[in-house]
Amino acid sequence: MMVWRLLRPDAKKVWDDDSVVKTLLKRYWDIINEKTTAKYLITKRIDAKVELNEDLPKLWNAHERIRKSFKNMIQRIDSGELEYDSLDNPKVSYLELKVELAQRMLEECIFCERRCRVNRREGEKGTWCKLDERARISSAFLHHGEEAPLVPSGTIFFTSCNFCCVFCQNYDISQVYPENGVEISPEKLASISRNLRREGARNINYVGGEPTPNLHVIIESLQYSDINVTQLWNSNLYCSEETMKLLDIMDVWLPDLKYYSDECAKEFSIVPNYWAVVSRNLKMAYDYGGLDHGEIIIRHLVMPNHVDCCTLPILEWIAENCPKSLVNIMAQYRPTHLVGSNKKYSSINRRPTSAEMDKAYKYADELGITWKPVS
Numbered sequence: 001m002m003v004w005r006l007l008r009p010d011a012k013k014v015w016d017d018d019s020v021v022k023t024l025l026k027r028y029w030d031i032i033n034e035k036t037t038a039k040y041l042i043t044k045r046i047d048a049k050v051e052l053n054e055d056l057p058k059l060w061n062a063h064e065r066i067r068k069s070f071k072n073m074i075q076r077i078d079s080g081e082l083e084y085d086s087l088d089n090p091k092v093s094y095l096e097l098k099v100e101l102a103q104r105m106l107e108e109c110i111f112c113e114r115r116c117r118v119n120r121r122e123g124e125k126g127t128w129c130k131l132d133e134r135a136r137i138s139s140a141f142l143h144h145g146e147e148a149p150l151v152p153s154g155t156i157f158f159t160s161c162n163f164c165c166v167f168c169q170n171y172d173i174s175q176v177y178p179e180n181g182v183e184i185s186p187e188k189l190a191s192i193s194r195n196l197r198r199e200g201a202r203n204i205n206y207v208g209g210e211p212t213p214n215l216h217v218i219i220e221s222l223q224y225s226d227i228n229v230t231q232l233w234n235s236n237l238y239c240s241e242e243t244m245k246l247l248d249i250m251d252v253w254l255p256d257l258k259y260y261s262d263e264c265a266k267e268f269s270i271v272p273n274y275w276a277v278v279s280r281n282l283k284m285a286y287d288y289g290g291l292d293h294g295e296i297i298i299r300h301l302v303m304p305n306h307v308d309c310c311t312l313p314i315l316e317w318i319a320e321n322c323p324k325s326l327v328n329i330m331a332q333y334r335p336t337h338l339v340g341s342n343k344k345y346s347s348i349n350r351r352p353t354s355a356e357m358d359k360a361y362k363y364a365d366e367l368g369i370t371w372k373p374v375s
């Protein structure tokens with residue numbers, strides 16, 4: 001296991017007793033300290049009360065029935081009212097139901113709001129992600145560069161993405177060569193997670209590219225896993241509502257919230273209806289959890305010339321709708337990929353200025369947003 005003295009100083013300090021992070025990510029901290037149980041382990045002990053060969057509406061009905069009471073069950077386990085070890089292994093579990101639903105969705109893929117409806121099980125490829133049913137990863141390692149509370153993070157990078165950001169820093173794995181990387185089975189993915197945990201990972205961090213097109217493999221891998229470790233969804237959150245329902249299994253969320261303006265989203269990530277989709281999903285994630293709120297670290301990348309149209313309204317929206325989220329206000333934007341070579345993108349062909357960053361930080365402070373421990 002990773003020892004404290006080897007950690008980045010802020011990754012240790014962020015867990016001081018008076019830290020707001022300890023309150024906002026309480027369940028995550030309790031999982032690290034074996035005081036409570038990761039959600040995916042709980043889903044293995046919930047009786048789905050349905051046969052897996054039923055038709056799709058019946059399977060979704062069974063899923064919805066459980067999903068609506070799942071939060072309450074987590075709270076009972078967290079409080080000690082219900083003992084996890086006293087729960088039996090059911091004939092068909094909530095987790096197995098999710099695996100089946102993901103496989104059915106793959107036949108007419110609606111994992112994300114691109115809704116390509118191709119049959120990936122039959123070898124068809126997604127229009128945007130360019131993936132059939134096989135998942136590939138480009139790397140998996142203990143990441144020490146993530147937000148302080150997440151370090152060290154057992155990060156698994158999937159290839160491919162459903163976005164086409166013109167400034168993507170990982171375009172080599174997400175857009176240009178989505179078929180790079182090593183094909184990965186659910187069993188192998190579970191084994192990688194186990195090893196990362198053994199090396200000291202505080203969480204298993206599914207990222208890319210984008211993890212969403214690989215939903216079926218990620219969920220199935222959890223059937224082969226029994227380690228009590230936080231599951232972290234690190235995503236652009238442009239997934240479908242159905243995918244969000246299957247993902248109530250995640251303990252911590254690390255979503256991007258890039259644009260407030262749909263025009264900006266269309267211009268720079270070639271994605272329609274961005275705000276409605278991502279804000280809907282973020283509200284769902286905020287409603288999940290054992291606490292009165294989901295445990296979320298929102299990443300907002302401040303882009304040059306986009307503080308007024310995107311950054312400030314996004315911060316306002318967060319303060320109003322997800323006030324107990326942590327927010328990483330990111331200054332890391334730099335022009336890359338297509339930006340420097342295409343005059344069309346000249347408005348974002350520079351780094352954000354310190355005046356732009358200060359404006360964002362100051363407004364976040366005015367709104368009472370917690371950003372300093374993760375930015």
Ligand code: SF4
Nearest residue numbers: 109112115116126129
């Ligand atoms: S994951 Fe999204 S982009 Fe890929 S096939 Fe499915 S709906 Fe299309």
